[in-house]
Amino acid sequence: MPKRNCQGQGWWHGKFRGCGYRLTAGREVILDILSKSQGHLSAEDIYMKVHPKYPNIGLTTIYRTLDVLSNLGMVYKLDFGDGRARYEFAEGPKGAHHHHHLVCTDCNRVVDYADFINEEIELLRQTEKGLGAKYNFKITDHVIQFYGLCGKCSTKK
């Protein structure tokens, strides 16, 4: 008798197993939530969303899973300066849609943007090459964020 639904496991099954991780029920729920959510969720946000589907999960497991996902490159861990880490699904196997962030310092609204991304990418390439050589750094990552006031916050007095 064949397994009911082999597809149910999603494309990431292989990714987990290939790295020696086990794809547990908790992890699947977390991944499911993450892949379907827009925005930039805190561990607590994720906990809240996972809980109804998996009431026994502990916040500790959320943190641990997020750490694994982050190391696997499946999730980006972000810091917008509000005292808690935020997580964002890094898109499917086709690769991530690279973008940066615009953050409202008043209401914490976050806008994804990719408008000037080509120029940015080019600048990043140059900078990584130039600085890497000059300071003997092996650059692997970068953060570009803009801070300011969103429309609502700049008008409301």
Add this chain to the structure above:
Amino acid sequence: MPKRNCQGQGWWHGKFRGCGYRLTAGREVILDILSKSQGHLSAEDIYMKVHPKYPNIGLTTIYRTLDVLSNLGMVYKLDFGDGRARYEFAEGPKGAHHHHHLVCTDCNRVVDYADFINEEIELLRQTEKGLGAKYNFKITDHVIQFYGLCGKCSTKK
């Protein structure tokens, strides 16, 4: 009889008073340390350096003063992802020497750089204008940081 040393108060006396702040002994010592230190100091680092000159100061006052200085624009508050804020003197009245950072994810070494700053500034200008208009944001600040391994850390296996 003239005051012994009116200059002793430094150029920031006016800046404080102008904003309704009092220039206390503790604040002066902190400002003095900060202005003479290279690098990116944590509140605790500053506390350690201030303590010998002003043994009664409390860490709380360090935090509070740093907050004031940061609001006055005299100090930059930075986050390199190591779980504590870092502070850097924003240069004298002549204006800050704008730079960005290269951070080693292994030993936390931080390098200031301004090498590609012209291209970066131009990109920032464009981006701030373009994104500000498109998303109706009043952009006031940005963060650009590169992460990777410094020379030492990338060689030591």
Add this chain to the structure above:
DNA sequence: CTCCTTAATGAAAATGATTTCCATTTCTAA
């Protein structure tokens, strides 16, 4: 210079996100 109002201070306690511990459960490969 002295007084008075109020900002500033320091010690201790509180906060709160994240981590660590550890006993228990679940996988997995043989």
Add this chain to the structure above:
DNA sequence: TTAGAAATGGAAATCATTTTCATTAAGGAG
């Protein structure tokens, strides 16, 4: 089935930063 490894959850620990509150000290008015 079974032993070893990985994962889990609840409670306790961490630890940078903030809050509270009683006390002190700027600095303007007189």
